[in-house]
Every structure is written in structure tokens, then in C-alpha cells.
Amino acid sequence: MKQTLIPEQKILEEVRKTVAEGLNIKQLERVRPESSLMRDLGAESLDFLDIDYRLEQAFGIRLARHSVVEHMEEMFGEESAIDSDGKLTEKAAKVFNLRFKDSGQEVRAGMDMDSLPAMVTVRSLCDGVMNLLDTLPEACTGCGGKEWKIKGGVLVQCASCGEPASYADGDDLIDEWLRRVQEREKIF
Numbered sequence: 001m002k003q004t005l006i007p008e009q010k011i012l013e014e015v016r017k018t019v020a021e022g023l024n025i026k027q028l029e030r031v032r033p034e035s036s037l038m039r040d041l042g043a044e045s046l047d048f049l050d051i052d053y054r055l056e057q058a059f060g061i062r063l064a065r066h067s068v069v070e071h072m073e074e075m076f077g078e079e080s081a082i083d084s085d086g087k088l089t090e091k092a093a094k095v096f097n098l099r100f101k102d103s104g105q106e107v108r109a110g111m112d113m114d115s116l117p118a119m120v121t122v123r124s125l126c127d128g129v130m131n132l133l134d135t136l137p138e139a140c141t142g143c144g145g146k147e148w149k150i151k152g153g154v155l156v157q158c159a160s161c162g163e164p165a166s167y168a169d170g171d172d173l174i175d176e177w178l179r180r181v182q183e184r185e186k187i188f
């Protein structure tokens with residue numbers, strides 16, 4: 001269910017703070033919603049793992065371990081997303097543009113797949129976290145309680161037994177989304 005306990009602004013602030021910590025950036029104002037982690041903030045591949053881990057700890061979520069590209073290829077076959085030259089296919093570009101339609105960035109077929117990570121922004125990370133938080137279950141899996149409370153800022157736990165909320169898994173969520181898109185748009 002769509003969670004209403006943590007306001008979007010608070011989630012964005014937490015993500016900005018986490019990115020700043022993960023990249024050892026002292027001035028928080030440098031970490032803007034539209035900042036690309038790689039292009040603007042100097043992140044390298046390993047930094048993503050660290051930032052993901054920090055976000056998981058802060059929010060009590062499990063982010064996807066596999067990229068959208070990997071999920072597409074798993075679901076729709078090899079070279080459905082990346083062709084043999086390492087370029088993004090027409091179909092994959094369509095999927096990405098649906099996924100990031102509010103981000104102001106455009107993905108084109110033929111783009112080198114190595115340029116995709118540079119498209120991760122503070123905003124897109126925040127969206128990913130919000131999607132997961134919006135899978136907050138109706139009731140606690142531990143005691144069945146239906147009231148949630150917030151612990152220390154952004155961690156949701158059961159108001160009765162204190163068990164952390166169990167959100168959907170990031171990889172499952174991507175699969176579900178891809179299936180829905182495919183059903184609606186018949187891309188592949």
C-alpha cells in the first residue's frame with residue numbers, strides 16, 4: 001500500500017545525506033536531486049554498493065541486486081536489451097524512457113550500455129526507495145498489527161510488536177513492473 005508515514009521530502013533528504021556520506025562529500029548542498037552520482041559527484045562502481053547498503057540499513061529495505069537490463073534479458077531473452085555490440089536496443093530504450101519519464105533524461109537506442117550508470121541521480125535513487133516503501137504491507141507479518149510507527153527518522157516498524165516492516169524485494173519489484181509494462185505496451 002502507498003505509505004504515508006514518511007513524507008517524500010524526508011525521504012529525499014535522507015537519500016541526499018546517505019549519498020553525501022557514502023561519497024565523503026562534506027557540503028550537503030552539492031548533492032542535489034538532479035546530480036548524477038557518477039558525472040557530478042564522482043562516484044565509482046563500488047560506491048554504488050556502499051550507498052545501496054547504507055540506504056538499505058536506513059530504510060529497512062532490500063534494493064535490487066540486478067539492473068533493469070539484466071531483468072529484461074532474463075525475461076525477454078538474450079540481446080533483447082543489449083545487442084552484440086554492447087549497445088542499447090530500441091526496445092530497451094523504450095522501456096527506460098517509460099521508467100525514467102519524469103527524470104528529464106532521455107535514453108536512445110544505440111547508447112553504449114556503459115553510459116547507463118551515469119544516469120543514476122539522487123532523484124532516481126529516491127524514486128527507487130519510494131517504490132519499495134510503497135509496498136508497505138497492510139499488516140505486520142509478525143503479529144498482524146495494522147499500525148505502523150517510525151523509528152529514528154525513516155525506519156518503519158510495527159506499533160505493537162516492533163518488528164520492522166517487510167517490504168517487497170527490489171528485484172521482484174522490477175520484474176513486476178516489467179511484466180506490467182509488457183502487458184500494456186507489448187514491447188517485446
Ligand SMILES: [Zn+2]
Nearest residue numbers: 140143158161
Ligand atoms: Zn507486529
